[in-house]
Each structure stands twice: as C-alpha cells, then as structure tokens.
Amino acid sequence: MEQVLELSNAQFQTVYNVLSLALASMAATTVFLLAVTPRVLPRYRLALVVSAMVCFIAAYHYMRIFDSFSDAYIAVGAGTPGVQEVFQLVKGDGFNEGYRYVDWLLTVPLLLFETVAVLALPAAVRRGLLWKLIPASALMIILGYPGEITADITAKAIWGALSTIPFIYILYVLFVELSKAAKNQPNQVGKELNGLRWLLLATWGVYPISYAFPMIGLDGADSFVYRQIGYSIADVLAKCLYGLLIFKIARIKSMDDSPEFAEAEMKEAPSSKAGAAA
Amino acid sequence: MEQVLELSNAQFQTVYNVLSLALASMAATTVFLLAVTPRVLPRYRLALVVSAMVCFIAAYHYMRIFDSFSDAYIAVGAGTPGVQEVFQLVKGDGFNEGYRYVDWLLTVPLLLFETVAVLALPAAVRRGLLWKLIPASALMIILGYPGEITADITAKAIWGALSTIPFIYILYVLFVELSKAAKNQPNQVGKELNGLRWLLLATWGVYPISYAFPMIGLDGADSFVYRQIGYSIADVLAKCLYGLLIFKIARIKSMDDSPEFAEAEMKEAPSSKAGAAA
Numbered sequence: 001m002e003q004v005l006e007l008s009n010a011q012f013q014t015v016y017n018v019l020s021l022a023l024a025s026m027a028a029t030t031v032f033l034l035a036v037t038p039r040v041l042p043r044y045r046l047a048l049v050v051s052a053m054v055c056f057i058a059a060y061h062y063m064r065i066f067d068s069f070s071d072a073y074i075a076v077g078a079g080t081p082g083v084q085e086v087f088q089l090v091k092g093d094g095f096n097e098g099y100r101y102v103d104w105l106l107t108v109p110l111l112l113f114e115t116v117a118v119l120a121l122p123a124a125v126r127r128g129l130l131w132k133l134i135p136a137s138a139l140m141i142i143l144g145y146p147g148e149i150t151a152d153i154t155a156k157a158i159w160g161a162l163s164t165i166p167f168i169y170i171l172y173v174l175f176v177e178l179s180k181a182a183k184n185q186p187n188q189v190g191k192e193l194n195g196l197r198w199l200l201l202a203t204w205g206v207y208p209i210s211y212a213f214p215m216i217g218l219d220g221a222d223s224f225v226y227r228q229i230g231y232s233i234a235d236v237l238a239k240c241l242y243g244l245l246i247f248k249i250a251r252i253k254s255m256d257d258s259p260e261f262a263e264a265e266m267k268e269a270p271s272s273k274a275g276a277a278a
Numbered sequence: 279m280e281q282v283l284e285l286s287n288a289q290f291q292t293v294y295n296v297l298s299l300a301l302a303s304m305a306a307t308t309v310f311l312l313a314v315t316p317r318v319l320p321r322y323r324l325a326l327v328v329s330a331m332v333c334f335i336a337a338y339h340y341m342r343i344f345d346s347f348s349d350a351y352i353a354v355g356a357g358t359p360g361v362q363e364v365f366q367l368v369k370g371d372g373f374n375e376g377y378r379y380v381d382w383l384l385t386v387p388l389l390l391f392e393t394v395a396v397l398a399l400p401a402a403v404r405r406g407l408l409w410k411l412i413p414a415s416a417l418m419i420i421l422g423y424p425g426e427i428t429a430d431i432t433a434k435a436i437w438g439a440l441s442t443i444p445f446i447y448i449l450y451v452l453f454v455e456l457s458k459a460a461k462n463q464p465n466q467v468g469k470e471l472n473g474l475r476w477l478l479l480a481t482w483g484v485y486p487i488s489y490a491f492p493m494i495g496l497d498g499a500d501s502f503v504y505r506q507i508g509y510s511i512a513d514v515l516a517k518c519l520y521g522l523l524i525f526k527i528a529r530i531k532s533m534d535d536s537p538e539f540a541e542a543e544m545k546e547a548p549s550s551k552a553g554a555a556a
Binding site for chain 1: 308312315320321323324327328330331334335338339342374376377379380381383384427
C-alpha cells in the first residue's frame with residue numbers, strides 16, 4: 001500500500017487508453033440497447049432496459065476510474081537530458097479502486113436479473129431464481145472487498161475464500177437450477193443461454209485471478225498494468241457483449257413467440273427472397 | 279518523441295477549431311441517425327443504430343482529443359512587447375494520439391458491419407462477409423499502432439506494411455465478394471453501394487498518407503497541423519457522411535421493398551403532385 005508505484009510512459013498510456021476504451025464501450029452500448037428496445041416484444045423490453053442500466057452505471061464508474069487514474073499519476077523527469085520520463089503515484093487521494101466494487105455491487109445483481117428476465121419464465125419460477133441469485137451476488141462482492149483493500153496476504157486469502165462460496169452457489173443456480181427452469185425454451189435460445197453462462201463464468205473468472213496477483217507475488221508496476229487491462233476487458237465482455245447477447249436472445253424469442261412480429265422484422269427483403277427462389 | 283513542438287497562434291487555433299468541428303459533426307449525426315431510424319423498415323434499423331453508435335463513439339473520442347490538445351499546449355510569450363506568442367507542448371500527459379487508435383478499433387469494425395447490414399443479405403452470406411471483414415479490420419488497426427507511436431522510421435515502415443495486408447484484403451472483400459453478394463440489389467442501391475465503397479477507399483486512404491508523413495521527412499509543426507486536419511476531415515467523411523449514405527440506401531430499399539411504406543413516406547406532398555398533374 002505504501003510503496004510508490006512507478007509506471008513507464010508506455011505503461012501509463014496503455015492503462016489510460018484501456019480505461020478510456022472501456023468507458024466508450026459502456027456509453028455506446030447503453031445508447032445502443034436503449035435504441036433497440038422497441039425491436040423486441042414488450043415482454044422482453046425490461047431485460048434490455050436493465051442491460052442498458054448496467055452499461056450506464058459502468059460508464060459512470062469508468063469515468064470516475066479514468067479521472068482518478070489520470071489525476072493520481074504525474075510525469076516526473078521529463079525534459080531533463082538523460083533522464084527517462086516516468087509516472088509516479090501522487091500521494092493524497094491516490095488511485096481509487098473502490099469504484100470497481102461499488103460498480104459491481106450495483107451491476108452484478110442487475111446482470112443476473114437481466115439473465116433471468118430475458119427468459120420470460122413463469123412469475124413464481126423467476127422470483128425463486130432471483131431470490132437466490134441476487135443476495136448471493138451481493139454477498140460475493142461485499143466479502144471480496146475487505147480482501148482487496150488489505151495488504152495482509154492471510155486476510156486477503158480468507159476474504160477471498162469466503163467470497164468464493166456465494167460465487168460457487170451462483171454457478172450452481174445458473175448451471176443446474178436455471179437449466180431445469182429453461183428446458184422448455186426454443187432450441188436456439190438454449191444454445192444462446194449456454195453461451196451467456198460460459199461468458200459469465202469466463203469473464204467473472206478474471207476477477208479472482210487479478211485479485212490473487214499480490215498473493216502469488218505479482219505486485220509491481222507490471223502486475224498493476226495487467227490487472228487494469230484484465231478488469232477492463234472482463235468488464236467490457238461481461239457488460240457490453242453480455243448485453244448484446246441478451247438482445248440477441250430477446251430477438252430470437254420475440255420472433256419465436258409471434259409470427260407477425262417475425263414477418264414485420266424479418267431481415268431478408270421480399271424481393272431478394274423472390275430473387276433467390278427464382 | 280522528445281522534441282518540443284511549437285505551434286504559432288494561427289496553427290493552434292486551426293487545430294483547435296477543426297477538432298471542435300469534428301466533435302460537433304459526430305454528435306449531431308448521432309442524434310440525426312437515431313431520430314430517423316423509424317423512417318426505414320424495421321429490417322434496416324439495426325444498420326442505422328450501428329451508424330449512430332459509430333458517430334457516438336467518435337464524438338466521445340473527439341471530446342477527449344480536443345481536451346487533450348487544449349491541455350497539452352500553453353501560450354508562451356504573450357503580452358511581452360516584440361515577442362511573438364507561440365504555443366508550446368507542455369510535458370506531462372502530453373497530446374494523446376492513442377485516442378484515435380482506440381476510436382478506430384471500435385468504429386472501423388462497426389462501419390463494416392453497417393455496410394453489410396444495410397443490404398439485408400441472406401443470413402449465411404451476411405455472416406460469411408462479416409467473419410472476413412471484422413477480424414481483418416481489427417488486425418489492420420492493431421498492426422498500425424506500434425508504428426504510430428515509434429520514432430524509429432524502419433519500425434514504422436515495417437508495421438505500416440504489415441497493416442496494409444489486411445487493408446488490401448478488406449478492399450478485395452468489399453469490391454469483389456460484396457459485389458457478387460449484392461448483385462440482386464435494386465439498381466439504385468447498386469450505385470449507392472458503389473459510392474459508399476469509393477468514399478471508404480478515399481477517406482481510409484488519408485490515414486496511411488498521414489501515417490507516412492514522418493517517413494518522408496515531414497515532421498515539424500506544419501506536418502502536425504496537416505495531419506490533424508487530414509485525420510479530422512477523413513473521420514467526418516468516413517463516419518458522418520458514410521452514415522448519411524447508409525440512411526439513404528436504407529430509405530431506397532425500404533421504398534423498394536414495400537409499396538405501402540413508400541406511399542406513407544412519399545416525399546412529394548399530394549398537393550404538389552396534383553399541381554404538377556394539372
């Protein structure tokens with residue numbers, strides 16, 4: 001905690017640009033999801049609006065993280081002949097990683113909500129799943145936080161292990177209970193739902209790996225840079241790409257539910273269809 | 279990298295205003311494209327929303343580029359009699375050109391997506407084209423970046439040459455494969471599609487020219503100013519004008535697909551028609 005982290009110019013620029021990339025992706029996906037909401041049947045629109053909210057909340061936090069990062073580091077040694085320019089962490093507020101936890105505390109329950117909402121399950125089944133997933137996800141993030149901010153490796157390991165319990169429970173609910181609840185979904189939806197769960201597992205897996213960096217001795221500037229890149233890419237995949245897959249599932253289900261909707265929204269133009277048939 | 283770039287007052291103001299012009303164009307086109315989305319048939323709306331996203335992402339990056347530019351230069355010598363006011367690059371964060379690459383990494387694949395999406399091709403053909411175009415465009419930009427940030431002319435030439443390979447492949451797909459796939463399009467769409475491709479070739483051509491400036495010895499303040507103007511104008515044409523052409527194609531195709539839609543949306547007012555007939 002007390003060490004002064006020194007980043008090279010290339011390291012500083014890389015983190016700077018990756019954080020900006022994540023911010024741009026979150027903001028653009030928010031607008032996209034809101035713009036395409038009318039393109040699904042009304043019963044799937046809440047899932048899309050919630051997906052947009054996830055990206056909106058994340059865009060706000062990436063704006064904060066970006067500002068916090070660029071304010072926390074100053075260039076030192078530039079202009080002096082023979083001295084390499086480096087970026088040093090300014091003492092004071094410093095770089096605030098807490099934004100990430102606040103973000104997850106809000107967005108992770110919403111991500112689980114949109115996953116269940118897009119399936120349009122019977123109300124009792126939906127409620128049952130959400131009552132398991134949402135408290136477990138809040139618990140997972142709350143238990144991870146004390147481990148993130150401590151410099152004590154043992155405390156970090158204990159909080160990390162405690163946080164893993166609700167994580168495994170969430171996976172159980174998603175891969176076992178949700179599968180049972182969703183067995184009457186159209187074939188293609190089953191495939192997309194599977195893709196969604198594996199995307200969630202793969203991207204959420206990045207967080208414990210980054211979390212464990214200091215426990216396996218990775219603690220310098222390189223590890224800081226990799227952690228920021230890892231978190232940012234995982235967030236873009238877990239929120240933007242996830243939201244786009246939710247849109248795709250909502251489209252498939254809308255087409256499947258209503259032939260009239262499918263007719264009006266079909267992508268192939270009548271003329272090109274006629275041309276292909278001829 | 280280490281030189282201090284000094285801009286005259288006129289040079290500073292020119293870059294400042296051109297960046298602001300680009301920002302205003304991108305933001306306005308975003309709003310325009312979202313506003314006109316209902317003016318095409320549902321099957322063409324995704325292409326318009328994606329065009330709006332391209333302009334939205336670019337507006338964000340021009341805001342960043344503009345702020346980065348105006349923070350990076352300070353006026354020196356003003357107010358001292360007999361001393362010309364100049365703008366010197368402040369050391370520190372400096373002027374970040376990385377934003378342009380982050381922007382292209384997101385927007386160039388989306389531009390190719392909208393080009394294919396607006397044609398409403400059969401799903402298999404569309405997927406085939408996108409699987410070629412999108413990875414190639416990402417590769418083109420990723421390979422260009424190391425060449426942009428290096429001061430070594432040889433490294434710059436090698437990365438530039440590597441980046442040209444996917445660029446030529448993209449042109450091949452657009453001018454040869456896309457032509458075959460689009461041969462059943464209405465006549466006027468064929469013409470507009472051709473305009474779209476030439477606009478893309480002309481505007482994308484600006485990037486390698488600006489990129490090559492330092493390789494042909496153009497490296498001072500003048501070259502910096504021309505490069506910023508060139509990039510900005512190319513971006514406005516490649517995103518705003520391109521988006522408007524996508525809208526035009528979507529309108530033509532909507533009218534062509536559905537006589538009812540054409541009737542409801544026809545441009546000539548009934549009164550003016552009656553007047554012409556009389």
